[in-house]
Amino acid sequence: MVRILCAAIAATLVASAANAQLKVGATLSLTGPAASLGIPEKNTIDLWPKKIGGIDVTYIVLDDASDTTKAVTNTKKLITEDKVDVIIGSTTTPNAMAMIDVVAEGETPNISLGGSARIVDPANPKTRWVFKVSQHDSLMADAVAVHAKAAGITTMGFIGYNDAYGEGWLVEMKRSAATAGIKMDTIERFSRTDASTTGQVLKLMAANPQAILIVGSGTPAATPHKELVARGYKGRIYQTHGVGNSDFLRVVGKDGNGSFLPAGPMLAYEQLPDSNPIKKVAKDYITQYEAKFGPRTTFGGHAWDSYIVLNKAVPEALKTAKPGTKEFRLALRNALENTKDVAGVHGVFNMSALDHNGLDNRGRAMFMIKDGKWALAGAK
Amino acid sequence: MDFSIAALLTQDGLTNGAIYCLLALALVLVFAVTRVIFIPQGEFVAFTVLTLASFEQNKLPGTVWLLIALAATVLLAEIVAYRKEPGRMLRAMAASALPCVIAAAIVWAVFAMQAGFALQVAATVIAVTSMGPAIYRLAYQPVATAPVLTLLIVSVAVHFVLTGLGLLFFGAEGARTSAFTGSTFALGSMNVSGQSLLVYAFTVGLVVAMALFFKYTLFGKALRATAANRTGARLVGISPNFAGSLSVTLAAAIGALSGLLIGPITTVYYDSGFLIGLKGFVGAIVGGLASYPIAAGGAIFVGLVEAFSSFWASAYKEVIVFTLILPVLLWRSFTTTHHEEE
Structure with a gap:
């Protein structure tokens, strides 16, 4: 037993x-x-x-x-x-x-x-x-700076989240922009819950930089974006990898066309060459x-x-x-x-x-x- | 800042202020009749936008399930409350649960028929408004005589429950609805958008309608009587439960209309309602939660301050708006004499 x-x-x-x-x-x-x-x-x-x-x-x-x-x-x-x-x-x-x-x-x-x-x-x-x-946000900020510099952009406005994400990007973007010789003078904040960003957008447009970087995540980043387009901003709009979902595309609608963002290659993996191991x-x-x-x-x-x-x-x-x-x-x-x-x-x-x-x-x-x-x- | 920027900011501030104004009026109404500080007011706004947006994306709005869940809970509550009196039980059910069931059926029908924009709007307003009686029945009626603080805590709870349900039924992402009108009008050197004119017209119309309602209709007078003296109103045959339910239903309807107005202007999330409602609340506080005209003025002032502070100091925008409440509270505490709650 x-x-x-x-x-x-x-x-x-x-x-x-x-x-x-x-x-x-x-x-x-x-x-x-x-x-x-x-x-x-x-x-x-x-x-x-x-x-x-x-x-x-x-x-x-x-x-x-x-x-x-x-x-x-x-x-x-x-x-x-x-x-x-x-x-x-x-x-x-x-x-x-x-x-x-x-x-x-x-x-x-x-x-x-x-x-x-x-x-x-x-x-x-x-x-x-x-x-x-x-x-890292620094990696992405460099991408934006390099891309903007290649297009001959020398002035950039910034409108970002009023939180750690926005602040982190601001610090990194200032550094990257300085390296690329891009001036960043107009810096505005908004928050995810803002019903309107008219004030900030008017101030950015008064400074009229050649490009504007919007730092937000998901659909709230569409609020200043749509406002800029509605007010007739003619420069280039950059977003960050924080908007990498289809909901952002849905909310920003046709106003989003022609804007740029750095993101992980997976976002459109179909367009990568077959040799890329990520694909x-x-x-x-x-x-x-x-x-x-x-x-x-x-x-x-x-x-x-x-x-x-x-x-x-x-x-x-x-x-x-x-x-x-x-x-x-x-x-x-x-x-x-x-x-x-x-x-x-x-x-x-x-x-x-x-x-x-x-x-x-x-x-x-x-x-x-x-x-x-x-x-x-x-x-x- | 030049004139055109100031004009644009004023326009933006007035548009948002008009919406805060509607919410402030609803808050004053509910508080006057029931002594409830109605924190979930903003949720109605958010639910309206999300429902209409679901229609536009050709998805069955989560509102249907929300309404069915509400109706089921209310039915259960009525069964428990009137288990000995089937007659009263049925009547109570017809008042509190039936609107939700009918509204759910309407929303479903409009979705199934692929009906046009106007019907979608109507179904959305009906759906959100019908939540009013159910919410009052479930959350406030059982504690209607409790102190203001208890009612406030219940309000906070209702707010969290509705936000959670919003996340469950509508998802985490925001939505915008399409504008009622895309036209713009030139007014001197500046453009005024048709949507903001619509907001002003709607707000003025609603304020006038409310004034007429309170002055000339029996229901309006009943609400005013309850607000003035609850016991007295009861003695002359006005049911406090009915008055409470009616006021919350009106608040829900106002919330729904505000949602229609704000949907095309901004992206709304399942939890956006709170902040919008809070700004209405700041306006309502200016009026001491008692005066409709002062509350309306206060709310429009909040909208203007918000617009101008977003231009001058965007990082501190919310701080500036909510700091407004401090001098108002100070001024009120010096000028009004405090009397104990009856």
Whole structure:
């Protein structure tokens, strides 16, 4: 009897070792102001496979309501109660920044989806645990400056969100513009909830710069855009990669035609040459996504890129430790840091101890809105 | 700043101010009759725009499900409340749940028939207005005699529930509706858009209609009587529940009309209503939540301040608008004598 019992216990132990599970936690902004970004991210996580690196995966997705405090609470819960091996999120820069301390203390790798470079730069003992798969705003600002300079533009106006996203872009754009010899004098702010941006637009138009950069995310960025067109602005309008969803195209309508934006290549992967490694990955993801959830968004793409880098890192980490242990989380962190030449839907990742983002110029392309659709744009 | 910029800003400020003005009037109306600070007022505006936008995109508006959900909850509430009196139960259901069911059917029919713009607008207004009695029945009627603070907390709860339902039924992204008129008129050196003229005309028309309603109709007089003295009104046979329900329904109708006006001007999200309503509230506060003309003036002033501050200091626009409330509160606390709530 005792022997049978022992055998049973042994069998269970073996079975549980074989059934070692990877736990992926996510805190995303599914409600509140950033919901239009967070929802496609969650949809994308629904597309993640049931097995990564040959072991079963459990997913725990929490909503942080676009709220910094809630993001921190969720992160603590995921680390202490659910004991996850990796945390995805959060959606926005302010939330992602607030999570840094918590994941560092809990020694749990974090793949952030927020936009600002400040989430992982500069590299320090805290950001050691944080990785980021979306393009740095600096990378995108450079793209805008280079593109504008090539078109002979020397003055640029700025109208941006009255929050961390807008401020981050303003700092980066001022730097990029100065390098490219573009003057940025008129700087205006607006907020997502503004019913009217007439005042700001009139001031921009009084200064009459050759180009105007609108920094917003999703459909609110259409408000100043439509106002500029309605007031007869003749210069060039730039948007940012924050507008990379079909809802923006729907709301901005024909007023959007002829404007430019830098974004991840996935936005119009069909137009990439076949030799581009991103094309195949993007096609695979977007086909799955569009079949189930409707039009693609760049935000969902970031969530898919988190899967792509994890998919490479998990098998590496499994060589040293079992999921659910501190050793595994450290091994996973190290493996993520050693991500080399991994093609995602937004670019090719090459991470290092000093660069926890790893995207280069292949991670951005200039797009033009043409007949209400995204089209790859030329060099100027 | 030259004259043309000032004129454009004034036009923009007046247009938004007119919409805030409608909301301020609705807030004053609901507060006077029920003592409820009606925070969910803005939600009606947002739901109107999103419903009409769904029609325009040839999608079945989420409003149908929202109405059915409301109706089902109300039915349940009536069954629990009148389980011993089937006759009263049916009458109560007809008053609170039936409008939602009919409105849901109308919205569905208009969608199925691919009806024209005018019918879409009508169905949208009916749908949003019919939420009024249901919301009053569910949230406010059971606590109608509670202190103002309790009613305020209930309002906050209703606001959050409606915002959450808005996200569920309409999604996170915003929408715009097509303009009623694309024409512009030249007035001296500046262009006035037909849409903003429409906003002014509508607002003036509605204010006049409300004034006539309160002065000459029996329902209007009943509302005024309830506002003046709740117990007295009850003694002469005015049901406070009926008056409350009617005032919230009127507020919903005003919200729906404001939504029609604001939809073509700006992008509206499931949660945009709150901020629009809040600006109306600032206007209503100027009138002490009691005076219609002062509230209307206050709301238009808010619109103008907003337009000019977005030109001079766009980063501080909201701060400037909401700081307006401080001197008003100070002035009111010095000039009015405080008396205890009856």
